[in-house]
Amino acid sequence: MKRSEINRAIIEAIELFDQYKFHLPPWAHWRISDWQNVGSEADEIRKHKLGWFVTDFGSGRFKEVGLLICVVRNGCLHNQTPVTTKTYAEKFMVIQPGQKTPYHFHWCKTEDLINRSGGRLAVELAWANDDERSFSDRDVTVQVDGLTKTINVGDKLVLQPGESVTFPPRLCHQFYGFQNDNTVLAGEISSLNDDSTDNCFLGQDFLRSPVVEDEPRKYLLCDEY
Numbered sequence: 001m002k003r004s005e006i007n008r009a010i011i012e013a014i015e016l017f018d019q020y021k022f023h024l025p026p027w028a029h030w031r032i033s034d035w036q037n038v039g040s041e042a043d044e045i046r047k048h049k050l051g052w053f054v055t056d057f058g059s060g061r062f063k064e065v066g067l068l069i070c071v072v073r074n075g076c077l078h079n080q081t082p083v084t085t086k087t088y089a090e091k092f093m094v095i096q097p098g099q100k101t102p103y104h105f106h107w108c109k110t111e112d113l114i115n116r117s118g119g120r121l122a123v124e125l126a127w128a129n130d131d132e133r134s135f136s137d138r139d140v141t142v143q144v145d146g147l148t149k150t151i152n153v154g155d156k157l158v159l160q161p162g163e164s165v166t167f168p169p170r171l172c173h174q175f176y177g178f179q180n181d182n183t184v185l186a187g188e189i190s191s192l193n194d195d196s197t198d199n200c201f202l203g204q205d206f207l208r209s210p211v212v213e214d215e216p217r218k219y220l221l222c223d224e225y
Helices: 003-020 032-036 040-047
Strands: 051-055 067-073 088-095 100-105 111-117 121-127 140-144 147-151 156-159 164-167 171-177 184-191
Touching: 003 051, 003 067, 003 088, 003 184, 088 171, 111 121, 111 156, 121 140, 140 156, 156 164
Parallel strands: none
Antiparallel strands: 051 067, 067 088, 088 184, 100 171, 111 164, 111 184, 121 156, 121 171, 140 147, 140 164
């Protein structure tokens, strides 16, 4: 992605949070100069990789295939063991109309995906086969706000604002906003999150491409501290 796209996506996200009256921690608004002036008191933010993450999943088409995330809390793992008593994570995500996060699953993480505000959120689910590159044809049973729901492979689960669904490990999921709806502000509450080791994009190897520095950075991403 271009740095200009990343800058614009974060600025638009902050404006959306204000519009939907969701308030972020103060450090989410910090610019480069703010980070240059903060010391060890922000070590947890750096070490636990809190903050902004913007990706187009290597597609080159962020508006169609992409996601913006703000990680607001997370623990930290060392050799798959939590290093503090914080064994949970929380994210906010901005999902534009028609913008898709492609099929993936997690080996370890259990998560709730929550439609916090805005438009409808479409979710498609399937179990991964042992080859981790294809779908099983068995039905999927999930908890939707504590209610048990069974859907066929390929069926669409639609979350209205306020609704959520729980993904156990190895349950493949992709989600997207409806083309003519408002932008979705989504949330994720999960067990410890380690995106560097616990994401399997089904049938593809997702490699994040280098950022094209076509303009100065306005905000630091969570892996740029």
